[in-house]
Amino acid sequence: MRLILVGPPGAGKGTQAVQLSHHFSIPHISTGDIFRLNIKGETKLGLLAKSFMDAGNLVPDSVTNDMVADRLTHDDAKSGFLLDGYPRNIEQADFLKGVLEKAGTPLDAVLEFKLESAEIIKRLSGRRVCRDCGANSHTIFNPPKVSGVCDECGGELYHRKDDDEDVITHRLEVYAEQTEPIISYYQSTELLKTISAVGEVSEIAARAIAALK
Numbered sequence: 001m002r003l004i005l006v007g008p009p010g011a012g013k014g015t016q017a018v019q020l021s022h023h024f025s026i027p028h029i030s031t032g033d034i035f036r037l038n039i040k041g042e043t044k045l046g047l048l049a050k051s052f053m054d055a056g057n058l059v060p061d062s063v064t065n066d067m068v069a070d071r072l073t074h075d076d077a078k079s080g081f082l083l084d085g086y087p088r089n090i091e092q093a094d095f096l097k098g099v100l101e102k103a104g105t106p107l108d109a110v111l112e113f114k115l116e117s118a119e120i121i122k123r124l125s126g127r128r129v130c131r132d133c134g135a136n137s138h139t140i141f142n143p144p145k146v147s148g149v150c151d152e153c154g155g156e157l158y159h160r161k162d163d164d165e166d167v168i169t170h171r172l173e174v175y176a177e178q179t180e181p182i183i184s185y186y187q188s189t190e191l192l193k194t195i196s197a198v199g200e201v202s203e204i205a206a207r208a209i210a211a212l213k
């Protein structure tokens, strides 16, 4: 199973990615993780990305693309993968298409999570992210066993500035402008499956698995 997850920030992609990665026994590849690993491992691409971030600039698509392409050559991605947070725009989607075509391993599906903006704002304001491993939890919808502590690794959970309401509104605008076009892009290839991201984590996961069958 070679799968991409798309959906607005706050649709629960990260949480669903973990569920689906277990269900299909495929690695969950998020751009956040790839960045963390490359920067921690001080790879050539990691150092390059860090130089942009340290200067307060966005990491260019070319660097992100190369990191993703490299990650897809790892052994655990040979039998499939789940991409979360990538592609984020048409250029990245085109790049990915080229990489996969060259490798003879086309995508099987693109799963879109749909959610209203008001619900997104409610969700994101309660979101907490692990400082160490990047895992997501939620004060209401997916609370950790111990408040403020990551279930996965015991790291500290924090509220990202990104998840403040005014920032969320801006992120939704960016999503509509840059990422929504990739939904029509994949619609034209008949890879797209759309599900509602309303409900409990387990309900949404069951819906996702049914859509992918």
Ligand SMILES: [Zn+2]
Residues within 6 Å of the ligand: 130, 131, 132, 133, 134, 135, 150, 151, 152, 153, 154, 155
């Ligand atoms: Zn953690």
